[in-house]
Amino acid sequence: MASEIDLFNEYPLHMDPSSKAISLLPSSSQTATQTAAIAAELQELNALHRSLISLDPPNIPPPPLPVNPKRSAQITKLRDSGNAAYRKSNYAEAIRLYTYAIDMALSRPGWEPVTLAREELAGLYGNRAQAHVGMQAWPEGLCDAKASVDSKPVGNVKAWWRLAKCLAEMSRYAEAKTFLLKGIEIEGRVSDGGKELVQLLEDVEAALQRMG
Amino acid sequence: MVDWLSLAVPLAYLGVLIGSLATFSSLYRKRKAQKAASLEAWFPAHLQRDIYFSLMHLDPSSQSEKKTPAVPESVLKASLLRRATEDIRRVMTLRSQKQALSMLLQRGSVGDDLWQRFLRAEKEMEDEVRDVVAEANAYVPGWGQVIFQSANEMLNNDLYRVRVAEHQEKIKEEREWWDKKKSSIQEGFMKELNEEEKEKKEGSTQVPATPAKGGESVPVAVAAASVQGSDDDAVLVEADPSVNSPGSPSGGGKKKKGKGKK
Numbered sequence: 251m252a253s254e255i256d257l258f259n260e261y262p263l264h265m266d267p268s269s270k271a272i273s274l275l276p277s278s279s280q281t282a283t284q285t286a287a288i289a290a291e292l293q294e295l296n297a298l299h300r301s302l303i304s305l306d307p308p309n310i311p312p313p314p315l316p317v318n319p320k321r322s323a324q325i326t327k328l329r330d331s332g333n334a335a336y337r338k339s340n341y342a343e344a345i346r347l348y349t350y351a352i353d354m355a356l357s358r359p360g361w362e363p364v365t366l367a368r369e370e371l372a373g374l375y376g377n378r379a380q381a382h383v384g385m386q387a388w389p390e391g392l393c394d395a396k397a398s399v400d401s402k403p404v405g406n407v408k409a410w411w412r413l414a415k416c417l418a419e420m421s422r423y424a425e426a427k428t429f430l431l432k433g434i435e436i437e438g439r440v441s442d443g444g445k446e447l448v449q450l451l452e453d454v455e456a457a458l459q460r461m462g
Numbered sequence: 463m464v465d466w467l468s469l470a471v472p473l474a475y476l477g478v479l480i481g482s483l484a485t486f487s488s489l490y491r492k493r494k495a496q497k498a499a500s501l502e503a504w505f506p507a508h509l510q511r512d513i514y515f516s517l518m519h520l521d522p523s524s525q526s527e528k529k530t531p532a533v534p535e536s537v538l539k540a541s542l543l544r545r546a547t548e549d550i551r552r553v554m555t556l557r558s559q560k561q562a563l564s565m566l567l568q569r570g571s572v573g574d575d576l577w578q579r580f581l582r583a584e585k586e587m588e589d590e591v592r593d594v595v596a597e598a599n600a601y602v603p604g605w606g607q608v609i610f611q612s613a614n615e616m617l618n619n620d621l622y623r624v625r626v627a628e629h630q631e632k633i634k635e636e637r638e639w640w641d642k643k644k645s646s647i648q649e650g651f652m653k654e655l656n657e658e659e660k661e662k663k664e665g666s667t668q669v670p671a672t673p674a675k676g677g678e679s680v681p682v683a684v685a686a687a688s689v690q691g692s693d694d695d696a697v698l699v700e701a702d703p704s705v706n707s708p709g710s711p712s713g714g715g716k717k718k719k720g721k722g723k724k
Contacts, residue, residue: 258515259507265520270537272517291509291544299540310539310601313608356623360616367619371626389636397629420640
């Protein structure tokens with residue numbers, strides 16, 4: 251049994267001497283699905299290698315905490331300018347800025363804490379959803395609000411409201427009601443946001459009644 | 463004086479007994495070991511681990527050209543990280559399965575060999591994790607303590623990003639759906655508007671809401687027939703001509719619109 255740890259399947263790999271990219275040499279010993287799986291894995295590996303090389307020596311990912319503050323600062327800056335554009339009702343510009351911030355938050359290296367990424371993206375998606383609501387672009391707002399709620403279900407009452415609002419505006423009252431009930435269950439009725447959710451729920455139920 | 467002859471019988475008996483027991487035992491054990499060895503592995507082949515070792519063994523001399531340099535350490539480190547990520551996934555799977563499986567085993571719902579396979583997978587993963595920590599410490603002292611933390615975050619980040627990407631992919635679908643729905647709503651709305659205008663123009667107060675009314679006038683008998691089949695179809699088919707010729711105040715046009723409203 252002790253020797254089992256040393257057993258492995260050897261693959262005919264090849265390294266490009268200049269770019270150090272690893273690739274699989276064509277051979278007949280693997281099936282097509284295996285080859286595809288290996289190729290996908292190697293692609294991930296090469297991507298990870300590139301991000302490792304950009305680090306300082308000794309080229310290992312640092313422990314998850316503390317986080318490099320540079321990226322966070324940039325994201326905050328983009329979000330703030332997005333908020334400013336939103337306040338001036340310049341929704342298209344706000345969406346553009348939020349999208350930049352989202353892309354930047356998404357490209358955080360994988361070894362940074364996932365809770366941080368969730369927190370950040372929940373806010374950004376929520377804001378972008380609000381900007382879409384401002385432009386009456388309900389489907390985009392719906393998807394962004396869904397992403398926001400999925401990132402951070404608790405303490406994200408605005409995103410719940412926007413999600414239900416978009417659905418209600420598209421006359422999808424039954425779906426809106428489901429999400430509102432879920433949101434109220436998580437956020438509670440007593441808080442300010444909770445009251446707004448209850449209010450919207452009443453409207454949605456009235457609309458459902460009207461439709462019969 | 464020992465009577466060897468009379469002792470021979472019990473001794474032979476003992477000899478045969480012990481011999482047969484020993485043979486049975488060794489055969490039984492051998493068969494059991496064979497069975498255990500032939501048990502299916504819990505997980506499929508560890509792809510990341512295979513790649514890591516393949517890279518380790520990818521020495522320049524084995525290549526036909528001599529100029530291929532040795533694999534740089536950073537590639538091996540990246541590969542080790544991938545391996546640790548996969549290990550985390552497997553350890554998590556084992557942990558989540560353990561309780562359910564032991565419960566099933568107690569109730570007798572699953573066989574013993576499934577449990578054997580599970581225990582073996584657990585032990586293999588323990589060795590694997592220890593091996594990864596040792597390798598990491600060999601690259602950079604102290605990395606072994608944090609490599610699994612990093613790998614865990616990488617795994618969770620990956621999972622999270624996939625979910626977010628799923629939400630974002632739906633945007634196109636939702637937009638198409640909404641555009642379609644919006645245009646149909648607008649069409650209905652425009653039709654109502656048109657009709658109201660027409661009513662004002664003609665000064666007629668009666669609202670041609672009932673499809674049965676269409677049957678009375680001869681020119682629209684065909685349309686009325688299709689209405690009886692399906693209201694929605696009739697609206698869709700006849701929407702175009704009525705919109706294209708809004709100026710013709712024929713009785714037929716009026717009735718078609720009446721159906722649209724209904």
